[in-house]
Amino acid sequence: MKLVQSTILRILFANTFIILSTLKWFFLAIIAGVLVGGVSGVFLKTLDYGISQASMIPLYYLAIPAAFMVSLYLVRRFAPDARGHGTEKVIESLHKKDGEIDTRVIPVKLFATLITLIAGGSAGKEGPCAQIGAGVASTAARIFRMGPINRKRFVLCGISAGFSAVFGTPIAGAIFAGEVIYVGKFSYRELMPALIASYFSFFVTKNMGVTHLIYQIDFDITNEIALVFNMLFLGIIIGIVAIFFIYVLYGIERTIEKIPLGGYTKAFWGGLFLVLVVFFTGSLDYVGLGTHVIDHALAGNAVAPESSLLKMITTSITLGSGGSGGILTPIFFIGATAGNIWAQLVGGNLALYSAVGMCAFLAATTNTPLAAILIAIELFGVDVGSYGSIACIVSYLIVGHMSVYPSQVLSENKT
Amino acid sequence: MKLVQSTILRILFANTFIILSTLKWFFLAIIAGVLVGGVSGVFLKTLDYGISQASMIPLYYLAIPAAFMVSLYLVRRFAPDARGHGTEKVIESLHKKDGEIDTRVIPVKLFATLITLIAGGSAGKEGPCAQIGAGVASTAARIFRMGPINRKRFVLCGISAGFSAVFGTPIAGAIFAGEVIYVGKFSYRELMPALIASYFSFFVTKNMGVTHLIYQIDFDITNEIALVFNMLFLGIIIGIVAIFFIYVLYGIERTIEKIPLGGYTKAFWGGLFLVLVVFFTGSLDYVGLGTHVIDHALAGNAVAPESSLLKMITTSITLGSGGSGGILTPIFFIGATAGNIWAQLVGGNLALYSAVGMCAFLAATTNTPLAAILIAIELFGVDVGSYGSIACIVSYLIVGHMSVYPSQVLSENKT
Structure with missing residues (x-):
């Protein structure tokens, strides 16, 4: 002793x-x-x-x-x-x-x-x-x-x-x-x-009274092997959507930069474009934070097939023309709706695919697969996080070395 | 389109x-x-x-x-x-x-x-x-x-x-x-x-019918701030116990190596030492896998104050004298009992401290804090994993660059 x-x-x-x-x-x-x-x-x-x-x-x-x-x-x-x-x-x-x-x-x-x-x-x-x-x-x-x-x-x-x-x-x-x-x-x-x-x-x-949401996603684990493969395909799809989004984001930003007009004029036209989106779609889904659409998708409801694309465009124009804000809430919106749309196409569980789509899209666009797995676990519980982890890592690989954060430094090749 | x-x-x-x-x-x-x-x-x-x-x-x-x-x-x-x-x-x-x-x-x-x-x-x-x-x-x-x-x-x-x-x-x-x-x-x-x-x-x-256990740990989150500090102290204690274990493990291994006897003789005496432990303690707690002791601790029962130390010794002698096996189950045993003993000393929740102690001891001895957090989440649920993560990371820092795996290559200093 x-x-x-x-x-x-x-x-x-x-x-x-x-x-x-x-x-x-x-x-x-x-x-x-x-x-x-x-x-x-x-x-x-x-x-x-x-x-x-x-x-x-x-x-x-x-x-x-x-x-x-x-x-x-x-x-x-x-x-x-x-x-x-x-x-x-x-x-x-x-x-x-x-x-x-x-x-x-x-x-x-x-x-x-x-x-x-x-x-x-x-x-x-x-x-x-x-x-x-x-x-x-x-x-x-x-x-x-x-x-x-x-x-x-x-x-x-x-x-x-x-x-x-x-x-x-x-x-x-x-x-x-x-x-x-x-x-x-x-x-x-x-x-x-x-x-x-x-x-x-x-x-x-x-x-201080800020509310943080926790969602309850119910899904069936009857066929685990099929679920693993479904998550693989969802990961590939989300990875491709992520590449597409990065193209759209920086494509629109560069296009706006090249327009030979003053900054304030561009900000005005950019803002006007969003007003027109509200006018033509007849909905407020693609302006503002859009959290109600994320909630709608996560609750297992079908979203409109154009929602991911429209949100990509309104976000790119907002950030490219002078608006100030972050990119993660739009990423959650686009990921959740993309997962939801894919679930509609292949007959998957809408809530599960929306939840996993949201996290996998975060993993791919920001190159943060571990954080995406943890956010899936913390928001949706261990089961969603567990299977969702497959989609998160696959989409992270598919996107290659692209990123919504061009300042990220590549430390090691992914493959 | x-x-x-x-x-x-x-x-x-x-x-x-x-x-x-x-x-x-x-x-x-x-x-x-x-x-x-x-x-x-x-x-x-x-x-x-x-x-x-x-x-x-x-x-x-x-x-x-x-x-x-x-x-x-x-x-x-x-x-x-x-x-x-x-x-x-x-x-x-x-x-x-x-x-x-x-x-x-x-x-x-x-x-x-x-x-x-x-x-x-x-x-x-x-x-x-x-x-x-x-x-x-x-x-x-x-x-x-x-x-x-x-x-x-x-x-x-x-x-x-x-x-x-x-x-x-x-x-x-x-x-x-x-x-x-x-x-x-x-x-x-x-x-x-x-x-x-x-x-x-x-x-x-x-x-194939292999059973994997999932434990249910109930604990009160009435005072989150106090819980964070309790996890800090638990992490420091577990880190110190980890350093101590690494000393014991390699100390006993080196001592056995130096004894001028044949390998089989040492294996015999090593085995006999374990038999004597059973004889003197009158219990089978410190031989074999010891999972029943881990279960006992995780169920919120108090363990004997000498249990961590005795398990360190029997494990070191087993691995040092010729027995074959892994080190993670003993690590879980020692970590869970060390957390349990600490909880007895400071009046903490026995089940929670045992669960967190087990994971934090894994984080420290094998330098795997993220895996330890995930194992806490997968075995004990998001709440234990969430607060336990603090103890896991702290114990990982306290142990410095020591490890039960001497072949681990140091890629980056911890601090």
Whole structure:
């Protein structure tokens, strides 16, 4: 017994440094999580309130062209770094500026995204949360006088905390942050701080009254082998849709760039295009966040066959012409509807295919298969996550080295 | 619509290679999974039968010394590569021989482990399944004339399939295989084949009647913040216990090596030591697989304060003196009892702490935090996995760069 005690004391002594550094990052991550959760909570609550108020105004979506112009003005005038969809900008700053992010990005991104989304721009709320989170973290890192390595780690906590603030999935948030910076490499070093930041951001937003949804997907596992093959084919289809989306996204962005008109004029026409989509489809499904369509698909209802394509176009035009916002909510929309449409074609379970389609599309477009598996588990339960994992990994392979985040650095070839 | 169709056709055409290579590996992985699942199933069924028969013989454990000697003889005479605990040998062969494994390892490891475990040696059944699985995969790779890169990937499918054959956790199996070869690096390239092999091995063993347990752990989430901190402390404790175990394991192994006696004599004395443990403790808890103790701890019962330490010693002596077997089941035993004992000291929930302790101890001793999180989710559900993830990552950090698998290659420092 004496020997055991003295050995344990020796271990404690020899590993003091590791234990202290773990504790240090544990507490720094709590700070990051609470800060980012707080700011994200304010953003999300305001967004919810704004959307519910706007929806009561008839023809509110006529404001989209003006909203894009204002959003573009805010970004150009006060913080050019706040341009683009959020997560992409954070990845770029991590690779090119050691995680330095201008503090002005925080309010500018917050207001520009609120204006874009409340009016009816088609974009997401996760990217801005990640970007605002990273901005908060980077600012705090400056105040604490952190060096570049610590700052980068702290900023990664911001991505993770932003993700889990929006989706309420702490593990997926941490793993997303560990996966999204590189293609084919997982950042183990940042896993613990990212996870703790993720948890505290989740707690803070939950206590602020932000609601995170958990879905119940019921499906039959009578024929496991058939299910595995169905997931393979769903993964291939989703992978192809992902490549198509990346083409559409950057094709439209480049086309808009080449048009010889001023930025505000393009923002106006871009916004007008979305108004026309509402007018011609007679529905509000393809503007705004579109979460009601995701819910509809996940509840096992059939969606319109054109829904994925239309959402790709409205999202690409929103982000390409001046609107501000993220890309993950549109990715969830396109993935869920694509899975749903495929299920209609092959006679699959609509709810299951929508849920798996959504996660596999995330895996493919952002190169984050592990985060996609975890989000499937955290949102839909172990069974969906378990079989869905096959589709997530297959679609991740099919998409090759393309990405909606061009700043992702390829660390290792996929095959 | 024409444009959409032609773009999709172009994508299909341009990505034919990726799609075909994905399909090729999908089917190769099915072959690996079915082969490994079949052999593992035979091994596991025979083991169960043997253990149930042996338990009916009074004083059956008196055969341990003879069993160690026979086991040592089999390995020395027919396949020296079958020495040691299974997974470690596979990792070594992947790093040093491009995954070449002698076919004779399969039957030798199978029989030597059956003899060791049925008599009452303290070791695990996962390692041999992984080693047998890797041997089957390597043999199949020779028959298919695969090159070194493909063979290594195929052998990794063997590890994954062996893991999920034993524990019935397909995702954790695949992620374990992707994590265990290096420290601080995840092998994304092998994820899809490993996952598919894992599933098919799971299906095959399930259909052969191998039972995989799923536990129900009930715990209160009234104070989330307190729970996070409790998981932090549990992670630190488990990390320290892990370092201690690695010292004990290799300390006893080296001590036995230095004793100037013949191998069979040492095997005899090693076996006799285990018999004496049974005699002095008056219990069969520290010999054999010990799954009943794991079940007892996970059901929320208090275990004896000396149980983790005694199991460390019996396992180290079994593996060090000539017994054949794996190390994961002992790791689960030690982790679950250590968590349980800690819960008794601090007044924690015994079932929860045992479950999390088991997974966190796996994360620390084998450097596989993601696999540990997934095994927690697959065995105990999303809630345990979610909070348990904190302990898993913390213990993984605390252990530093030590490992029960000395062949693991350090790819990136942890901090």
